Amino acid sequence: MSLRWSDLWRDVAQTALRLVPWPTEPGLRSVGDPGPESPVVVTGNYDLTVRRLVRALRGVDAWIVVAASGGINVWCAASGGHLTTHQVVAALKTCGVEERVRHRRAVLPQLAATGVIGRDVSRRCGWKVRFGPARADDLPEYFANRDQKTDAMRRVRFGVVERLEMACTWAAPTAFLLAAAAAPFRPGWSIPLAGGATALSVALFLGYDRIPAPRRTLFAAGAAILAAVCVTLAGGGAPALATGVAAGLVLAAVLTYDYSGTTPIEGGSHFEERRWRIVLDPERCDGVFSCWEVCPEACFEKRQDPRRVEIAYHERCVRCGACVVQCPKDALSFNDADGRRIEPDVIRRFKLNLLGKRVVASPQGKQGQEEAGTR
Amino acid sequence: MSSLALMRWLESAPDRYDAGMRLLTLGRLSRVHRAAAEAACAEPGARVLEIGCGTGALTERLVRAGARVTALDHSAEMLERARTRLGERAAGVEWLERSASEIDALPDASYDVAVASLCLSDMGASERAFVLRALAAVVRPGGAVVIADEVVPNGGLRRAVHALVRVPQAALGWLLAGAVSSPLRDPAAELRQAGLRVQSERRWLGGTLALVVAEVPA
Ligand code: SF4
Ligand code: SF4
Numbered sequence: 001m002s003l004r005w006s007d008l009w010r011d012v013a014q015t016a017l018r019l020v021p022w023p024t025e026p027g028l029r030s031v032g033d034p035g036p037e038s039p040v041v042v043t044g045n046y047d048l049t050v051r052r053l054v055r056a057l058r059g060v061d062a063w064i065v066v067a068a069s070g071g072i073n074v075w076c077a078a079s080g081g082h083l084t085t086h087q088v089v090a091a092l093k094t095c096g097v098e099e100r101v102r103h104r105r106a107v108l109p110q111l112a113a114t115g116v117i118g119r120d121v122s123r124r125c126g127w128k129v130r131f132g133p134a135r136a137d138d139l140p141e142y143f144a145n146r147d148q149k150t151d152a153m154r155r156v157r158f159g160v161v162e163r164l165e166m167a168c169t170w171a172a173p174t175a176f177l178l179a180a181a182a183a184p185f186r187p188g189w190s191i192p193l194a195g196g197a198t199a200l201s202v203a204l205f206l207g208y209d210r211i212p213a214p215r216r217t218l219f220a221a222g223a224a225i226l227a228a229v230c231v232t233l234a235g236g237g238a239p240a241l242a243t244g245v246a247a248g249l250v251l252a253a254v255l256t257y258d259y260s261g262t263t264p265i266e267g268g269s270h271f272e273e274r275r276w277r278i279v280l281d282p283e284r285c286d287g288v289f290s291c292w293e294v295c296p297e298a299c300f301e302k303r304q305d306p307r308r309v310e311i312a313y314h315e316r317c318v319r320c321g322a323c324v325v326q327c328p329k330d331a332l333s334f335n336d337a338d339g340r341r342i343e344p345d346v347i348r349r350f351k352l353n354l355l356g357k358r359v360v361a362s363p364q365g366k367q368g369q370e371e372a373g374t375r
Numbered sequence: 376m377s378s379l380a381l382m383r384w385l386e387s388a389p390d391r392y393d394a395g396m397r398l399l400t401l402g403r404l405s406r407v408h409r410a411a412a413e414a415a416c417a418e419p420g421a422r423v424l425e426i427g428c429g430t431g432a433l434t435e436r437l438v439r440a441g442a443r444v445t446a447l448d449h450s451a452e453m454l455e456r457a458r459t460r461l462g463e464r465a466a467g468v469e470w471l472e473r474s475a476s477e478i479d480a481l482p483d484a485s486y487d488v489a490v491a492s493l494c495l496s497d498m499g500a501s502e503r504a505f506v507l508r509a510l511a512a513v514v515r516p517g518g519a520v521v522i523a524d525e526v527v528p529n530g531g532l533r534r535a536v537h538a539l540v541r542v543p544q545a546a547l548g549w550l551l552a553g554a555v556s557s558p559l560r561d562p563a564a565e566l567r568q569a570g571l572r573v574q575s576e577r578r579w580l581g582g583t584l585a586l587v588v589a590e591v592p593a
Pocket of ligand 1: 280284285286287288289290291292308309326327328329330331332
């Protein structure tokens with residue numbers, strides 16, 4: 001299948017508008033000429049994801065089961081409660097794949113592990129699920145390897161291509177907002193402002209790891225200076241001033257945003273819950289290595305005698321929660337900034353593994369909130 | 376790729392859901408729910424199965440109307456919200472944390488009525504067909520299936536207007552309620568496909584909200 005124009009423009013539009021859901025019809029698709037023994041791959045119904053998966057599987061005969069993830073990409077949907085055990089069970093049961101294949105084995109994207117509990121899927125509908133590679137592009141090799149993942153397949157990458165994509169995602173809405181804010185009063189500004197926002201995004205993401213900490217303060221200072229410059233440049237008159245302030249605010253928003261949340265390389269610092277620390281209770285760990293299998297940052301190392309894992313690279317953890325959700329022994333949990341334990345079950349039930357809702361749902365969290373409220 | 380902005384929105388969605396849906400439907404949703412509860416609770420003490428109960432807006436009406444309700448939703452968070460909304464009455468409801476696609480595990484013909492509000496439009500076509508067939512099986516012969524949902528309006532002009540407002544409306548729906556739904560083209564036809572006998576169809580809000588009542592043939 002060659003890349004068609006319609007595909008190309010959708011790729012561009014969807015990369016730029018990645019923050020907006022773009023649903024495609026859930027259900028069963030096929031690539032190549034699959035039969036009753038062909039592999040079954042499950043994914044979410046984000047249009048870009050599905051089309052990329054189809055492209056990645058070129059040359060393979062496989063069934064694709066598209067689950068209704070609210071038109072959101074796999075990682076966001078799984079962490080946000082839109083791609084969970086339920087959606088996977090619903091898709092496998094109702095899409096008609098059960099009549100097409102003799103086996104009951106499905107491969108899920110590894111990044112779905114923050115939301116989908118593999119053993120619950122098999123308990124509820126009899127399908128055995130495995131978490132495949134983090135990236136769809138690795139699937140052909142994964143199948144050729146007899147469903148074995150290499151270490152590289154487990155890791156989320158943040159190379160130049162991913163960085164540029166992320167930059168586009170940020171540049172498109174900010175450039176548009178800036179241009180629109182300037183257009184009524186200073187039309188001449190629109191294009192330079194949009195261009196500036198784009199350049200800024202690209203620079204920000206390409207050089208992300210090279211911007212020294214504390215980034216937040218740095219960004220805030222930069223934003224304040226830029227806002228001041230905008231207001232000054234806007235000169236006299238209320239409309240011009242309004243434009244300047246609007247442009248300044250957008251820039252401030254762009255610059256002070258906690259980008260670490262959009263990068264897979266760092267847990268950020270803006271939000272309380274992002275300081276959670278992953279902890280292991282070695283007593284409970286029995287060395288099934290589900291955590292090791294799904295961690296996108298390779299934080300774990302396997303140990304023998306006794307057989308268990310060790311959190312060898314704490315600093316890499318992005319608090320995605322995948323390991324906590326998958327551990328059958330509840331040996332892993334998060335500790336919040338004050339050292340309180342957030343139970344694995346709270347994380348499983350309330351999803352959003354990166355964020356704070358669950359803290360509210362946990363008893364300690366409630367207390368914490370109340371204390372915060374009375375302070 | 377994980378995106379915090381998106382997650383922030385998604386996270387707060389259940390909070391905004393009710394208010395967002397009210398705004399989006401210009402308050403018509405409560406009328407649809409009232410009509411749905413009336414249709415479902417024609418006889419007191421009816422055994423009603425509600426799939427996708429969400430925050431419990433319709434559940435509450437059903438319980439008040441005297442139904443014995445089994446409410447299911449796949450989201451623990453939504454169920455918790457629904458329970459909170461019903462307060463003391465929550466104890467009389469059987470809450471199940473399950474997706475609609477699992478109702479085929481419930482015993483056949485064990486309910487008088489099944490209702491689904493704004494739930495089918497979250498599903499793909501194959502899931503919807505499966506769920507409607509399963510509903511037809513768990514409701515006793517002569518019982519009713521009541522569907523309230525977003526629909527694509529009939530008629531050329533209305534359709535054209537709908538298509539025009541659809542994109543901004545979908546964007547608004549997502550921002551306000553964290554929902555991406557695809558309005559049903561023809562719910563009555565889908566009910567017939569599932570072997571049900573359609574008895575009535577009413578529409579609100581320029582034909583974009585529908586209430587369809589169907590009977591399970593004896
Ligand atoms: S999944 Fe849990 S029990 Fe298994 S190795 Fe990891 S921490 Fe230990
Ligand atoms: S160790 Fe951290 S990065 Fe790895 S799976 Fe667990 S939460 Fe995610």
